[in-house]
Each structure stands twice: as structure tokens, then as C-alpha cells.
Amino acid sequence: MHGGSRARLAVAHTNPAVINVSAGNMGTASDAREKQQKLTKLLVNVNIQNSLGPVNLVMSPENTVGELIRAAIEIYVKEKRRPLLSRSDPLCYELHYSQFSMESLRKEEKLVNLGCRSFFVCPKPST
Template sequence: MDSLSLFKRQNDGVSINSGRKNGGGDQKQQRELTKLLVNVNIQNSLGTIHVVMSPENTVEELVEAAIGIYVKEKRRPLLGSNNPLCYELHYSQFNLECLKREEKLVDLSSRNFFLCPKSSS
């Protein structure tokens, strides 16, 4: 196995494009994220849900994926609802402001989040 194919296999999540700068001998490497590992803690649950998603996915899609994984793995305690619209995503359990559902993951300042049911006010 040559070193280039080994490199491609080890770096499956990141693509690297090389190009010459102004005809000189220096090579510039540009990295593009293709996947993100996001950690979601669900209120009253033990352990973190690990979700791998595209950076272009939205907060709403992350909530759907986290709930889907939680239900699929039969984690406890059981959720009151499997409807993603019944939940809000926060940066932490101490942050009162919830994230906007249409925001893209790549634009967020963290990869660790807290999911809790919407308050019934």
C-alpha cells in the first residue's frame, strides 16, 4: 500500500487540497471540514450522545438526530415526547438562551450542547 492511499484512509473526514501560490515552490494546504463530532447531553440522562454530522446541518437536524439516537439506544429515563419540536438546544444547562433552530452547526461556537424540554409557559 503506498503512502498516499494510507493517508487518504486515515484522514477520511478531512479533505486536503494543495496548490501552488503564484507559481512559487511553496505549497498551500487548505482543509475543509466534511464532518463534525457533536456531543449532546440530554436533561436527566446519564452519558453524552455523540452525533457525527455535516457542518451544514442545522440545530433542528441535530436535535432530531440526538433524540433518534437516544430512543434507538433505549436510554433511560424515557423521553416524554419523541417530537423534536418539544425540545430546545442550549450551550449548557446554565445558559437560559436557546439556540435558533435554523442556525448551521459550523457557525456555532461550541461542539458540546445541552438538550432539554421546552418550558411550558
């Protein structure tokens, strides 16, 4: 009892091999969970160039990169964060995976397809 090892019981939510037999369903418990779970909201962190901390947003996975940029800039301006932005027009900014990524993300790309939840916003280069 005190020094002996106990046998561990398989629990449906931790062991996908446990069978879910409720309502005549003979699939595994993980199959049932996959059908029930649908991603409805994403917590996204956006760092804006030269800012001290990220802007945290809760967005739908169906939102686009352009909508994320717009929302992040709006929150940054609304919260009067420092340093102040020279422009508050979201069309003047690009979204990157990080400050070290040279390639900006396409504005029409959906958030659910990006595979990342932390991003970096910087002004578009002048042409």
C-alpha cells in the same frame, strides 16, 4: 553527540514559513493546506437533560440546530437510554450551549457557525 544540542530542521507541516514550491506555487505550505482542507464532518456531543452520558453524533457542518436536535432525540430513543423521554417529538426540545445557558439556539442556525461542539438538550418550557 550525547550531551550536545541538535539543530532542528524546519518541516513544512510544522512550520508555516516553509515555502511550497511544487508545481510553481510560491505560496507558503500553510496556504496550500488551507485550500485543501474543508470541514466535511463534525463530531458533536449532546447531553440530554437527566441522562447519564452524551449522545455522540457525526454531522455535516451545514446541518442546522433543528436537525441536530432531531438526530440526538432519535438516537437517544433508538438506544433505549434511561430515563425514558416523556416525548420523542424533536419540536418539544431546545438546544443550549450548556445546562447553565438560559438562551436556546435558533433552529435554523448552521452547526458550522456555532463555534462549539458540545451542547445540552432540554424540554421546552410549558406555556
